[in-house]
Amino acid sequence: MALEMFRKEETLAMRKKLIGQSCRLFYSDDPVKIVRARGQYLYDENGKRYLDCISNVQHVGHCHPSITQAATTQMELLNANSRFLHDNIVQYADRLAATLPDKLRVFYFVNSGAYHGHLTSLIDISPYKFQKLTGQKEWVHVAPIPDTYRGVFREDHPNPAQAYADTVKDVIDKVHQKGRKVSAFFAESLPSVGGQILLPKGYSTKVAEYVRSAGGVFVADEVQTGFGRVGSHFWAFQLQGDDFSPDIVTMGKPMGNGHPLACVATTAEIAGAFTANGVEYFNTFGGNPVSCAIGLAVLDVIEKEDLRGNSSRVGGHLLDRLTQLQTKHPIIGDVRGVGLFVGLDMVTDKEQRTPATDAAAQVVRRLKEECICVSTDGPWENIVKFKPPMCFSMEDADLVADRIHHILTVILEEDKGRNAEVFNTANLTDPYHN
Amino acid sequence: MALEMFRKEETLAMRKKLIGQSCRLFYSDDPVKIVRARGQYLYDENGKRYLDCISNVQHVGHCHPSITQAATTQMELLNANSRFLHDNIVQYADRLAATLPDKLRVFYFVNSGAYHGHLTSLIDISPYKFQKLTGQKEWVHVAPIPDTYRGVFREDHPNPAQAYADTVKDVIDKVHQKGRKVSAFFAESLPSVGGQILLPKGYSTKVAEYVRSAGGVFVADEVQTGFGRVGSHFWAFQLQGDDFSPDIVTMGKPMGNGHPLACVATTAEIAGAFTANGVEYFNTFGGNPVSCAIGLAVLDVIEKEDLRGNSSRVGGHLLDRLTQLQTKHPIIGDVRGVGLFVGLDMVTDKEQRTPATDAAAQVVRRLKEECICVSTDGPWENIVKFKPPMCFSMEDADLVADRIHHILTVILEEDKGRNAEVFNTANLTDPYHN
Numbered sequence: 031m032a033l034e035m036f037r038k039e040e041t042l043a044m045r046k047k048l049i050g051q052s053c054r055l056f057y058s059d060d061p062v063k064i065v066r067a068r069g070q071y072l073y074d075e076n077g078k079r080y081l082d083c084i085s086n087v088q089h090v091g092h093c094h095p096s097i098t099q100a101a102t103t104q105m106e107l108l109n110a111n112s113r114f115l116h117d118n119i120v121q122y123a124d125r126l127a128a129t130l131p132d133k134l135r136v137f138y139f140v141n142s143g144a145y146h147g148h149l150t151s152l153i154d155i156s157p158y159k160f161q162k163l164t165g166q167k168e169w170v171h172v173a174p175i176p177d178t179y180r181g182v183f184r185e186d187h188p189n190p191a192q193a194y195a196d197t198v199k200d201v202i203d204k205v206h207q208k209g210r211k212v213s214a215f216f217a218e219s220l221p222s223v224g225g226q227i228l229l230p231k232g233y234s235t236k237v238a239e240y241v242r243s244a245g246g247v248f249v250a251d252e253v254q255t256g257f258g259r260v261g262s263h264f265w266a267f268q269l270q271g272d273d274f275s276p277d278i279v280t281m282g283k284p285m286g287n288g289h290p291l292a293c294v295a296t297t298a299e300i301a302g303a304f305t306a307n308g309v310e311y312f313n314t315f316g317g318n319p320v321s322c323a324i325g326l327a328v329l330d331v332i333e334k335e336d337l338r339g340n341s342s343r344v345g346g347h348l349l350d351r352l353t354q355l356q357t358k359h360p361i362i363g364d365v366r367g368v369g370l371f372v373g374l375d376m377v378t379d380k381e382q383r384t385p386a387t388d389a390a391a392q393v394v395r396r397l398k399e400e401c402i403c404v405s406t407d408g409p410w411e412n413i414v415k416f417k418p419p420m421c422f423s424m425e426d427a428d429l430v431a432d433r434i435h436h437i438l439t440v441i442l443e444e445d446k447g448r449n450a451e452v453f454n455t456a457n458l459t460d461p462y463h464n
Numbered sequence: 465m466a467l468e469m470f471r472k473e474e475t476l477a478m479r480k481k482l483i484g485q486s487c488r489l490f491y492s493d494d495p496v497k498i499v500r501a502r503g504q505y506l507y508d509e510n511g512k513r514y515l516d517c518i519s520n521v522q523h524v525g526h527c528h529p530s531i532t533q534a535a536t537t538q539m540e541l542l543n544a545n546s547r548f549l550h551d552n553i554v555q556y557a558d559r560l561a562a563t564l565p566d567k568l569r570v571f572y573f574v575n576s577g578a579y580h581g582h583l584t585s586l587i588d589i590s591p592y593k594f595q596k597l598t599g600q601k602e603w604v605h606v607a608p609i610p611d612t613y614r615g616v617f618r619e620d621h622p623n624p625a626q627a628y629a630d631t632v633k634d635v636i637d638k639v640h641q642k643g644r645k646v647s648a649f650f651a652e653s654l655p656s657v658g659g660q661i662l663l664p665k666g667y668s669t670k671v672a673e674y675v676r677s678a679g680g681v682f683v684a685d686e687v688q689t690g691f692g693r694v695g696s697h698f699w700a701f702q703l704q705g706d707d708f709s710p711d712i713v714t715m716g717k718p719m720g721n722g723h724p725l726a727c728v729a730t731t732a733e734i735a736g737a738f739t740a741n742g743v744e745y746f747n748t749f750g751g752n753p754v755s756c757a758i759g760l761a762v763l764d765v766i767e768k769e770d771l772r773g774n775s776s777r778v779g780g781h782l783l784d785r786l787t788q789l790q791t792k793h794p795i796i797g798d799v800r801g802v803g804l805f806v807g808l809d810m811v812t813d814k815e816q817r818t819p820a821t822d823a824a825a826q827v828v829r830r831l832k833e834e835c836i837c838v839s840t841d842g843p844w845e846n847i848v849k850f851k852p853p854m855c856f857s858m859e860d861a862d863l864v865a866d867r868i869h870h871i872l873t874v875i876l877e878e879d880k881g882r883n884a885e886v887f888n889t890a891n892l893t894d895p896y897h898n
Contacts, residue, residue, distance in 0.1 A: 035551040044554035048561065050572045050735045052745035056547040063549035066541045085544060087748060098539040105532040107500045109722035110519060113490040115497035117469040120478035138484045141575050141724040162743050283748055288543035290575035290724035290749035301484045309596050311486035314521060314717055315724035
């Protein structure tokens with residue numbers, strides 16, 4: 031198979047014509063054409079290699095041979111739907127169950143994460159989407175994001191977990207005052223679009239207590255953060271402690287290493303309520319033998335290659351290196367993360383913590399020139415995020431930190447230069463010097 | 465790889481425990497465990513072979529080597545997301561565009577059909593779901609299904625297409641009287657759950673005219689019927705004539721031969737309106753290089769193996785054979801279909817066209833004993849449906865027709881026997897015979 035069928039300009043022209051423009055390209059001003067990948071590396075049509083800090087979906091590494099092998103072997107045998115009995119789906123559910131609290135024992139396999147924003151029912155519960163579109167529905171209530179860097183309660187608060195949990199309690203009280211009830215609390219276990227936030231320890235336990243008292247359930251969205259990304263635990267919600275268990279867990283992106291695979295895990299009680307409505311739930315592709323074979327292979331590779339251990343070690347090293355940079359570059363307001371889920375929060379003013387959106391975009395652009403792919407996130411797109419494939423190495427982490435140091439130094443120099451120039455220009459046009 | 469990891473009873477026990485019970489099994493009283501498949505054949509754990517008349521998703525045949533090869537080759541190279549430029553997505557869109565009317569030129573790739581019933585937004589527009597669940601929303605309006613066998617206007621009507629289209633006009637008028645507007649008209653091009661219905665020719669053209677006059681768009685759901693299933697055309701909506709084009713076409717199930725792949729095609733104008741809301745549409749897996757490589761391979765196999773020709777020939781033959789049976793078995797009320805999309809409508813009363821739900825279930829059970837898998841559909845589940853992989857052969861069609869003839873003869877004999885018995889019993893308990 032030829033790596034390229036069309037010249038890059040032709041591909042781009044066809045894409046502009048044939049693919050909806052809402053589907054954006056990375057580096058839209060000068061997009062990258064990627065024709066092959068391996069591990070944590072992407073290669074363009076000229077063989078140029080990029081270090082990939084973006085592709086959390088390709089969890090165990092791009093084109094991992096064990097995953098391809100598992101897919102091929104099962105594709106040669108059978109890929110029927112889940113209305114026929116098959117071992118893969120039950121074996122996979124059993125393996126997933128072993129990673130979860132005991133009460134989460136019932137699985138629904140699908141082929142896409144509960145992506146926020148594809149359907150009105152999900153747009154309605156996604157602030158970053160509904161704010162731009164249809165507005166907030168009367169049955170949707172938004173709790174403050176428990177951000178201890180830029181939120182209402184910060185690192186100097188004696189108990190931010192309790193304080194933020196109490197804001198959820200306030201929301202529940204207001205809901206009740208309106209004569210409404212509470213159905214569910216949805217939160218990413220580490221809010222990503224919200225700004226690479228680490229929930230203060232104890233927050234979820236407390237929130238779950240409040241939500242359950244009000245008759246609701248706690249839904250942990252592990253679509254971005256599950257499958258060992260945080261290193262120390264298999265699921266990010268487990269960072270909250272052994273006493274915490276959600277009632278529903280959604281999982282997706284890394285689950286199939288790029289193959290469309292996702293899942294909802296819940297309790298027998300909640301599953302029973304879903305069954306009791308009497309309507310069949312059928313998913314054309316969900317839980318098919320190929321998807322489950324791939325899912326099983328991903329679990330195997332995570333274990334065999336100790337990718338959780340690697341995530342802890344390399345992620346910890348990256349965090350250290352970036353934290354060191356923070357002392358040198360005032361534009362780095364905060365460095366936070368766990369495992370290979372790391373964010374660099376850029377600010378124009380260290381005191382005010384004002385988001386440095388432009389500088390973050392500039393870092394992304396300059397890193398691209400250095401053949402390193404990163405992206406930004408957060409409400410102001412000022413957080414440079416790192417969610418690379420889990421085979422990311424110490425050397426990769428060092429390279430990234432070195433290049434960021436270099437880029438920030440250059441930006442600083444340029445800014446000094448620009449300020450000097452502005453000063454000179456001001457002097458030249460000073461009417462008193464005519 | 466061993467074909468079986470657990471004994472069948474163990475698989476079943478694990479399934480009951482670990483998988484949500486809303487996810488039903490075929491033949492739930494005595495489910496079949498399928499461990500491998502090829503072409504139109506399924507094999508259970510003991511090597512018993514079943515003829516598959518159900519799996520429309522495995523469109524070009526189970527485990528087609530060309531599809532496996534395409535998937536493997538691309539998985540070895542790259543499976544990144546569609547934010548990077550890649551040739552497969554544009555080449556695939558270009559190939560699909562060639563099958564569609566000129567104005568449908570913009571594509572959105574996803575990984576699941578717009579499945580009716582997974583999310584409240586889709587339940588709301590699916591009568592067979594909302595009737596069982598939340599009820600009909602005030603913004604949803606249901607037009608009568610244009611069923612010329614059991615509907616309001618039947619085969620004896622001089623112009624059922626116009627008459628049914630006028631019912632849509634009536635709905636639009638009522639919507640306007642309420643001060644509401646019309647957004648979109650959704651219809652499967654051959655309503656399947658609705659009862660394997662063939663839309664009367666000219667219906668869609670007329671409906672589109674009415675809907676567009678009211679400011680709405682016509683959405684053709686080709687998820688079950690596209691990719692040449694009807695034989696004579698690539699899309700079932702094309703049966704309506706060359707002058708008809710929908711504004712939006714949804715496609716899914718057969719598209720990836722079992723791989724999760726789906727798509728929405730629309731006009732530049734509608735895509736432009738979607739872009740204009742300013743919100744990015746990103747789909748984690750949609751349009752990735754592996755999905756598109758598989759999609760391209762499916763198109764190639766359809767062409768190379770002339771599967772549309774096969775569908776016309778074999779489907780036509782199956783329709784003929786079943787129509788002959790209709791003259792012998794009064795329980796067959798109607799036989800209808802096109803290509804390899806065929807339904808056998810079973811009735812207890814040929815005049816009243818009363819759905820024979822139990823008899824249809826019995827046919828499904830008995831065919832299973834003969835190692836033939838079929839299922840039922842329609843609002844009363846009385847329609848035995850045939851949507852086999854497109855490599856279905858003349859011999860397969862003959863086998864199915866022969867076995868149905870045999871089963872219906874047996875049912876008839878048994879019914880006679882039972883009636884006789886009832887009659888005898890009545891005699892025995894007749895008080896006048898004491």
